Amino acid sequence: xxxxxxxxxxxxxxxxxxxxxxxxxxxxxxxxxxxxxxxxxxxxxxxxxxxxxxxxxxxxxxxxxxxxxxxxxxxxxxxxxxxxxxxxxxxxxxxxxxxxxxxxxxxxxxxxxxxxxxxxxxxxxxxxxxxxxxxxxxxxxxxxxxxxxxxxxxxxxxxxxxxxxxxxxxxxxxxxxxxxxxxxxxxxxxxxxxxxxxxxxxxxxxxx
Amino acid sequence: xxxxxxxxxxxxxxxxxxxxxxxxxxxxxxxxxxxxxxxxxxxxxxxxxxxxxxxxxxxxxxxxxxxxxxxxxxxxxxxxxxxxxxxxxxxxxxxxxxxxxxxxxxxxxxxxxxxxxxxxxxxxxxxxxxxxxxxxxxxxxxxxxxxxxxxxxxxxxxxxxxxxxxxxxxxxxxxxxxxxxxxxxxxxxxxxxxxxxxxxxxxxxxxxxxxxxxxxxxxxxxxxxxxxxxxxxxxxxxxxxxxxxxxxxxxxxxxxxxxxxxxxxxxxxx
Numbered sequence: 361x362x363x364x365x366x367x368x369x370x371x372x373x374x375x376x377x378x379x380x381x382x383x384x385x386x387x388x389x390x391x392x393x394x395x396x397x398x399x400x401x402x403x404x405x406x407x408x409x410x411x412x413x414x415x416x417x418x419x420x421x422x423x424x425x426x427x428x429x430x431x432x433x434x435x436x437x438x439x440x441x442x443x444x445x446x447x448x449x450x451x452x453x454x455x456x457x458x459x460x461x462x463x464x465x466x467x468x469x470x471x472x473x474x475x476x477x478x479x480x481x482x483x484x485x486x487x488x489x490x491x492x493x494x495x496x497x498x499x500x501x502x503x504x505x506x507x508x509x510x511x512x513x514x515x516x517x518x519x520x521x522x523x524x525x526x527x528x529x530x531x532x533x534x535x536x537x538x539x540x541x542x543x544x545x546x547x548x549x550x551x552x553x554x555x556x557x558x559x560x561x562x563x564x565x566x567x568x
Numbered sequence: 569x570x571x572x573x574x575x576x577x578x579x580x581x582x583x584x585x586x587x588x589x590x591x592x593x594x595x596x597x598x599x600x601x602x603x604x605x606x607x608x609x610x611x612x613x614x615x616x617x618x619x620x621x622x623x624x625x626x627x628x629x630x631x632x633x634x635x636x637x638x639x640x641x642x643x644x645x646x647x648x649x650x651x652x653x654x655x656x657x658x659x660x661x662x663x664x665x666x667x668x669x670x671x672x673x674x675x676x677x678x679x680x681x682x683x684x685x686x687x688x689x690x691x692x693x694x695x696x697x698x699x700x701x702x703x704x705x706x707x708x709x710x711x712x713x714x715x716x717x718x719x720x721x722x723x724x725x726x727x728x729x730x731x732x733x734x735x736x737x738x739x740x741x742x743x744x745x746x747x748x749x750x751x752x753x754x755x756x757x758x759x760x761x762x763x764x765x766x767x768x769x770x771x772x773x774x775x776x777x778x779x780x781x782x783x784x785x786x787x788x789x790x791x792x793x794x795x796x797x798x799x800x801x802x803x804x805x806x807x808x809x810x811x812x813x814x815x816x817x818x819x820x821x822x823x824x825x826x827x828x829x830x831x832x833x834x835x836x837x838x
Contacts (some may be wrong), residue, residue: 441581442793450790453799457782553790554783554800 396563397556398537398546405536405544407431408510412471412497415484420497422469430564431467431538432548435508435516435531437474438486443533443550444470451535452490454557462565465540468494473504473516473531511536511544539567574724574731575637577647581793587639591728596634603630606672610679617674626671629664636660637731646727649796650778650789653717654807658815660731661708661738662771666822669739669746677749692750695743697759701767704741707733708770718787741767745822757830761823768819771811779808 407423414420432451436444448470455463470487472478475498478486483496499507505515513532521527533550537560545567546560572578573591607623635641636659645652681688693699710716711730720726744752745760755763777785784790784800798806 442579445794446791449794449799453801551787551791553787558783 396546396560398548398552398560399534400546401544405511405538407538407542407544408507410499410503410507410510412499412503412507413480415480415487415496415498417480420495422497426467426469426538427542428540429465429467430540430561430567431469433469433471433511433536433538433544434534435471435473435504435513437472437529437531438478438482439474439526440529440531443531447535447548447550447552448487448490448494450552450554451557452494454554454561455491457558458561462562465565466561469497470494471497471499471504471507474518474529475499475501475504508532537564539564541567572724574728575639575642575646576724576727577721577788577792578643579647579792582644582648582795584640587643589638589642591724592634592637592642596630596637599633600627600630603627603668603671606676609673610675618671622670624671625667629667629671632659632667633664633735636664644795646721647788648792649807650784650786650800650804651798651806651810653789654778654810655814656731657708657734658810658818661704661734661741662815662818665735665738666742666746669742672747674747674749677747681750691743694740695747695750697744697752697755697763700737700740700744701763704737704767705770707737708774712774714785714787717785721788745826757826757833761826761830764819764823764826768815771815771819775808775811775815777808778804779812781805781808 407426409421409423411419411421434444434447436447438444448468451468455466455468468491470483472483478496478498480496480498483498487494487496508515513534513536514530516529516531518529519527535548535552536544537546537548538544546564548556548560571588571590573589575589575592603626607618607626609617636645636656641652641656645656677691681691694703711720711733716730720730744755745764781801781804784804786804789803790800792800794800796803
């Protein structure tokens with residue numbers, strides 16, 4: 361049965377409203393009176409517990425290995441033409457300019473949403489181009505989807521391969537920033553500038 | 569194929585695949601037609617006031633404008649690389665205008681000014697050295713602010729307006745240096761040299777601002793998928809370097825040329 365013509369726009373508005381509420385309507389969160397430039401979350405996301413495989417083939421216990429750090433978690437894939445390399449480039453460029461006191465307690469974790477093509481070697485080489493300290497993780501599509509669900513981002517979806525066999529993977533475009541209090545209060549959507557990271561990363565590191 | 573009439577930032581990954589830009593072709597055709605008319609000697613006059621070399625220089629300028637605006641330079645400069653954007657500025661505002669003005673026939677301009685129509689009145693006002701230098705400086709600084717670039721480059725109309733503003737302000741700025749009409753008795757070679765030096769100080773400031781910045785200034789280039797191995801900041805530093813070296817050397821060369829010509833002129837005996 362076709363939906364009444366008013367239902368679709370109303371549903372779309374309601375959905376958009378829910379998303380904006382979750383993202384704090386784009387209003388920056390505060391940390392000790394200083395505002396973040398990232399999008400504040402109305403409800404903090406707890407640091408998830410999961411174990412995936414790192415680029416050396418070793419199990420990586422996310423919660424244990426990132427405990428008491430600022431952890432920037434991102435879902436993406438190596439053939440991503442725009443969002444992933446831009447995010448990684450900007451974070452790496454900013455981290456190079458930050459004091460060691462700030463960066464030594466920071467982790468950047470990249471979970472591939474395309475494990476079929478992103479082999480451990482390729483993942484390590486690709487991340488190493490940005491910063492050798494970036495951590496690449498792989499898991500089964502089901503494991504990755506479960507983690508995406510736990511951190512409240514849209515599940516990644518692989519498109520149908522074209523005639524040459526290549527395909528794109530739809531994935532969440534935001535970087536989730538977990539702070540030492542084991543929660544994420546802010547996310548960084550695509551469009552976050554280096555100036556924003558320079559402003560926010562030291563603030564995130566101060567959260568206790 | 570998604571046809572755009574003018575290059576603008578689209579945020580999609582760069583591909584070395586030719587794209588047509590019909591608006592650019594029309595603009596370059598219009599410029600070429602106007603230049604062909606204005607570089608041809610006016611009927612009834614005995615000789616052209618410009619040389620063959622100067623006329624060829626004007627056609628080189630038309631070709632440079634075309635290269636700056638059409639694929640691949642146009643889309644690279646509007647949506648991907650600040651360095652190409654800087655090269656476009658150099659072509660449209662600094663290099664093409666004086667080459668075009670040198671190629672046009674003074675008699676035609678004189679005849680236009682003698683008719684004293686609307687065009688003549690506008691030309692008289694906008695080519696007054698103070699007005700031209702001020703307009704050139706304001707346009708140069710305003711169109712390089714991050715807000716202006718990030719806003720204008722995202723639409724075809726905005727990118728077109730920016731290119732047009734550079735070209736027109738460049739024409740007005742170089743006019744009093746290159747053309748002898750309208751006659752300005754007090755605007756001799758020493759004042760022209762000073763005018764060029766003073767009028768391009770903002771250019772120097774702009775190039776240093778880009779060269780020495782520790783973060784990318786423009787979101788449109790920072791967030792664009794990379795085309796080269798350069799980071800957004802390195803690309804911005806190349807842009808500043810181009811403005812400083814090519815632009816600075818060019819202005820210095822023109823000032824030197826004016827000086828040596830003036831020096832070679834027979835001086836009145838005291």
